[in-house]
Amino acid sequence: MTSARALVLEEPRRLVPRQFDLPEIGDDDGLLRVEACGLCGTDHEQYTGALPAGFAFVPGHESVGVVEAIGPAAAARWGVQAGDRVAVEVFQSCGTCAECAAGTYRRCVRHGMGDMYGFIPTDKGPGLWGGYAEYQYLAPDSMLLPVPASLAPDVATLFNPLGAGIRWGVTVPGTTIGDVVAVLGPGVRGLSVCAAAKEAGAAFVMVTGVSPQDDERLALAKDFGADLAVDVTQTEPAKALRQAVGRLADVVVDVTAKAPAALAQGVAAARPGGTLVLAGTRGSPDTPGFWPDHIVFKELRILGALGVDAPAYRAALDLLATGRYPFADLPRRCANLDGAEDLVRSMAGEGAPPPVHGVLVP
Numbered sequence: 535m536t537s538a539r540a541l542v543l544e545e546p547r548r549l550v551p552r553q554f555d556l557p558e559i560g561d562d563d564g565l566l567r568v569e570a571c572g573l574c575g576t577d578h579e580q581y582t583g584a585l586p587a588g589f590a591f592v593p594g595h596e597s598v599g600v601v602e603a604i605g606p607a608a609a610a611r612w613g614v615q616a617g618d619r620v621a622v623e624v625f626q627s628c629g630t631c632a633e634c635a636a637g638t639y640r641r642c643v644r645h646g647m648g649d650m651y652g653f654i655p656t657d658k659g660p661g662l663w664g665g666y667a668e669y670q671y672l673a674p675d676s677m678l679l680p681v682p683a684s685l686a687p688d689v690a691t692l693f694n695p696l697g698a699g700i701r702w703g704v705t706v707p708g709t710t711i712g713d714v715v716a717v718l719g720p721g722v723r724g725l726s727v728c729a730a731a732k733e734a735g736a737a738f739v740m741v742t743g744v745s746p747q748d749d750e751r752l753a754l755a756k757d758f759g760a761d762l763a764v765d766v767t768q769t770e771p772a773k774a775l776r777q778a779v780g781r782l783a784d785v786v787v788d789v790t791a792k793a794p795a796a797l798a799q800g801v802a803a804a805r806p807g808g809t810l811v812l813a814g815t816r817g818s819p820d821t822p823g824f825w826p827d828h829i830v831f832k833e834l835r836i837l838g839a840l841g842v843d844a845p846a847y848r849a850a851l852d853l854l855a856t857g858r859y860p861f862a863d864l865p866r867r868c869a870n871l872d873g874a875e876d877l878v879r880s881m882a883g884e885g886a887p888p889p890v891h892g893v894l895v896p
């Protein structure tokens with residue numbers, strides 16, 4: 535094999551196959567044979583142009599695969615060998631700058647947010663910087679996460695959303711034993727927050743969604759640690775909590791997309807002195823029903839959470855491997871490179887209804 539097939543997003547809505555030469559692997563880098571690449575909101579936002587790039591690139595930032603080739607220095611640094619199954623952290627880290635040393639490598643001075651896998655120009659050699667490809671380049675500052683042997687590659691791609699669930703639902707707000715947790719949005723990240731909160735010892739977890747498009751997800755939520763699933767077209771989340779547990783939430787985690795009313799619902803559902811996490815991007819400046827004084831009166835702690843980090847990813851892979859929650863059975867649609875565009879379009883709400891979990895299997 536001297537070349538690899540990949541999909542290049544040349545501009546919004548133009549996803550075209552292209553053949554790339556495989557790079558020579560030296561002492562300090564490696565090559566991944568991509569087995570599966572999970573899809574999330576970022577993928578369809580890149581595709582539609584809601585998240586414009588301005589350059590051609592190979593998308594795909596939730597890659598799992600087998601290390602095909604690796605240099606000796608890279609193998610020592612990453613602790614993996616050729617033949618190992620790994621997940622690839624989205625961000626790269628130089629390991630030496632102040633941000634990297636502090637663990638906040640998303641703000642690495644050498645790489646930072648502009649150097650994420652699945653969002654790097656094909657002009658930068660060797661071009662194979664994403665998971666929509668048979669092979670993905672592993673640059674020296676990559677971070678690799680070993681995948682437990684029991685996990686199938688398509689299930690292992692959940693390291694990304696479940697890592698987000700752990701960081702956004704537990705680490706960032708400090709969720710602890712006995713907490714009442716409200717999760718706004720029952721997508722794969724919302725279900726992941728439910729499981730993570732329950733694992734952290736939450737006494738009660740509520741998840742909300744909007745009927746009818748969220749009915750399937752709300753029905754699944756009880757298997758993922760939710761004690762109560764609420765359709766916000768029928769019941770106000772705050773009222774549902776009062777009825778169920780007699781009080782409001784210690785922690786509210788908003789992982790909604792295109793649901794501007796969720797912010798006001800989250801503020802209403804939080805107890806005085808509680809914590810509200812706004813996670814992922816909302817894609818809208820609208821906040822109907824939101825009144826800033828409620829934050830003052832309740833002395834709420836409002837925290838933004840954007841990405842995930844390696845400790846959360848490792849915890850996610852461990853939790854997936856336990857099989858305690860039925861992540862392997864999530865309604866999942868897999869597509870190969872030829873079917874990728876249809877799958878991404880359906881996740882953007884065009885064509886067929888979106889699956890709970892979409893995975894590319896190059």
Ligand SMILES: [Zn+2]
Pocket residue numbers: 573574575576577595596694
């Ligand atoms: Zn993603």
Ligand SMILES: [Zn+2]
Pocket residue numbers: 627628629630631632633634635639641642643644645
């Ligand atoms: Zn750095």
